[in-house]
Amino acid sequence: MSHDMKKDIAEEPLAHRPYTTSFYAVLLLLVAPLWAAVPLAWLFVIYTLRTGKLYTVSWTYTALFVLALCEVFFSVYHYHLARRVAGPTPVGSGSLRELQIQFTRILKAGLASLPDDGFDEETTDAPRPGSPAEHIFQLDPHDPRAVDFRSTLRNWFGGAPWSAIDVHHVRQWLYWSMFNANMPPLDTLSPAHRGALDETLDLLQKRAGVVLPERVADPSPAVKPILLTVDKVNICWRPFMFYAALWVVNRTLRYHLTRKHNATYTSHDGLEYIIRIPSAWNPETGPRPLVFLHGLGLGLLQYSMQLNYLLGHFTDRPLLFLIQPSISQDIFHPRFLTPLSRRETSSRLARLLESLGWADSDVECKGTAEASEISRALMDDERQRRAGVTMMSHSNGSYTHAWILKDHPSIVTRSCFVDPVTFCSWEGDVCYNFLYRQPKNGLELLMYYFVGSELGVANLLQRHFDWSSNSLFYEEIPHARDPARTLYVLGGKDSIVNAARVKKYLTSHGIRKGLIFDPAGMHGQAMIIGGPSHTKMMQWIRAR
Template sequence: MSVLDISEHPPPQRSRTWSFYLVLLFAVLPLWLSVPVAWYFTFYFIYTAQWSTYSAPWSTLFLFSCCEVIFSVYHCYLAHRVSATIPPTSGDPEDIQIAYMRLLKAGLANLPSDRGDIETIVVDRPGSPAETIVQLDRHDPRAIEFRHSLRTWFCKVPFSSITRHHIEKWLYWAMYNTALPPVDQVPETHKKAMDEALILLQKRIGCKIPEGSNDHVRPILLTVDKTNIFWRPFAFYSFIHVINWCLSKLFKTLYDVQYGYSNGVEYLVRIPAHWDRDISPRPIVFLHGLGLGLFQYHQVIASLINNFPDRPILIPLQPQISQDVFHPRFLKPPSRHEMADQLAGLLKALAWVNVDEKTFSSKVYDSEEQEVEESLVEIPERGVTMLSHSNGSYTHAWMLKGHPELIGRSCFVDPVTFCSWEGDVCYNFFYRPCMTGMELLVRYFVGSELGVANLLQRHFCWTSNSLWFEEIPNARDPHRSLFLLGGKDDIVHAERVKLYLASHGVRKNLWYDPEGRHGQALIPGGPGLREVLRWLSEDEF
């Protein structure tokens, strides 16, 4: 019986909805046009040479227009600098090799979708890392599924149209975080590694990749491709900055939330007067996602503070993903090890964890076997409860990779860190044509913003940002881990993530809303946030 090859079927045709045009006309265009309008007014006032005689309202308008013009020039300079930035060098070759092998083995073990693993290398751990990559048949469902997933990195063209040259360009970027140079300029060590990677890939996809090239196909090379940055008016950035500043002051007044800076991390923290590390509930660390910072997440933070007055709550401030253009580190996002070590140091400085100093050094694994073994170290009963949303799951992943002994419980909401090797998050966020109002809102107000583009299109590292099941302590324990997904998420391929987690035995702690969209799980009063608060309340000691 023949098997349907979904890797050859183009994605369903989509047409633009009415919501797209509403958002375009009433949200995107007014904001985008404000900058050229400011230029027009500024030159008009200067050309008439009578601006000094204008009334107060007109003089104020002239002043604002001048500010917008000056800022737009500065913004163009920053955008050019970001676009011309050479991506950071790739990580450790052994780490990359381990991640690539994991990528190829994902889905290879034929794990059931509704229960635990059939075979494991260690007790209570997934079987995929123990699989051997053998030559699959072209019609093997595992090969078809992998080809279908892989073509996302080529904007979902039929897999048969992808040639060896396209694969080599994508592989070289994935391994070395740079564009593939001319053949005679590729180092011999890189050639050897590429050839070995290509042989394994062809075994996994069940067929030989054809020679040649196709001008209609282009691989997604996230940190090499041209950045898509659209300007924002000075008034927009100023408004966000003022609102976030006011909210931080409001939190201090209403909830005694303090601002702090320690070990390279800016943060807001609320610590109850009589909290005791040894007998009180664990502290909560909330890692927010891309967007507008406190302006976007203030209701979630308020819910945490109001519902859990008996425990500390820490919110690391992340200017690089909060459109805080006035912050000195706006275009200097911390690396994986830098952020993980800084946050770990902060937890120790707050005396929330009690671990030996050596645990704060970054771990470097010599082999896949050593990495798996180290990830199985018993985690202490204490530690903090880490709650992350969307892009915050990357920092959550960094902490679990580098300092798992500090994390007692983990809650992932709309996580982008799982199955990120499949390319759906990257494609949906930056490359998919916008067809709905929500997609346009996300693309313009988040995806094309200067700081976000700098972070994700110039400082993204898929090996660091990909979290594998075996790296999550107590992933199947409903008391220790919780995963929340929305079936209609426009960014995360929730069905794929659900299948990945469920196939490794995650059942009772996997909350899935078939109608849920990205961010909907944290809407105040909604079922998603109620589930998060219920799970957090289980931590009674």
């Protein structure tokens, strides 16, 4: 290997990560007991039925048998649902033109010569400076922009060295990205699909600074592109009692939260939410309502402390907490495996906020980049300040936040992104870290087993994921550089989000004062009440 190749970070192997003590502690104390509950229940039921002890033992034994029988029946039901999820994705490929625009935007990201702590000085006065104005051209292989692009693109190939990736691997990945399906033989593609694939591949090679090799032999079996919505769904079973206990806890928390803070649990057009509107609040002169979008996990159990804090400390304004059962392990909910799409969610939420009198989205975006720019150009900023909401999202909630900004930007007065997964998601870090990386420590194992491999979450991420809708670019954020209107909160030790990359992307576009970056912060740590990042967030929300 040449001296130059040794310097190429795209050729560096992934760092070896040994299993830690915390991994084994979580495995033995939490994961293994829950995982073993189902096979143990089967063994107990079979043993009892074969020996006939059910009719000769105490009521305690009988109660245990009934519980085990529930686990057996539920495991069959869970298996049926898992088989259903394992089928083809119900999400279509979308508009080819829009996908090409998105790919072009991805390839332009990082192409402009923007300093890490600034932006393109020639476009300082422009509302959207930076990469979108650039042209994709052939880069030199040693151009830092090309090297950086090759290095990050490896995430979609399991971190394989760039020299092991050939044109077939990239075509497979591009075809999935564009058409949400496995790539058929090239000679069977329609002219439109083949033309779009070849054009995008040509632009990608220019951006990468190299021409990918066409191998005569079969592609390297060690390299497999990540095809999120067509790859095998990773689902780990969990017992009926886990889901039942979570259902009881979340309903109990919902009852106590609404009663304590005079809030209401209700629904509108298929959206479920907790809402509290102070009787003294004036929609003309009062502070703007706060809408909170939660992330993946355990629903209210995970966010009850945060919601309790918001309801208790922001009594001067309305608050709406959107409940999302498909990412809250609410397996008994009728829409558990049928999450609302981008269009359904954004349009319904916009109508809900309008019906409450909190927002006015007279100018609506139709979902394209051009329409977004027209919408924002026509938007009356003063009207939006008077009729709009403060939207706060955490982790996976930033996808819904992105949908609203793309489709109905006029209803959001201020935006707060906490541990956002929507930025730089095209680089593959979030996808690889959360779903494909082998857990090696306790926190990673907790996230993988209790969240990432749960049936509803796996269904959402691996069968209903739409990367083009979920990716939010700087130029799509209204008032992105105004620290009073937009806040970004990142943790330097986030094990899901590559916070350093997101920070670099944001700061290169001029975002400085509106960025809270905790070098020691982990994913979710900013939501811990009393922490430095949380305190700053609450001060920012109260400032207006």
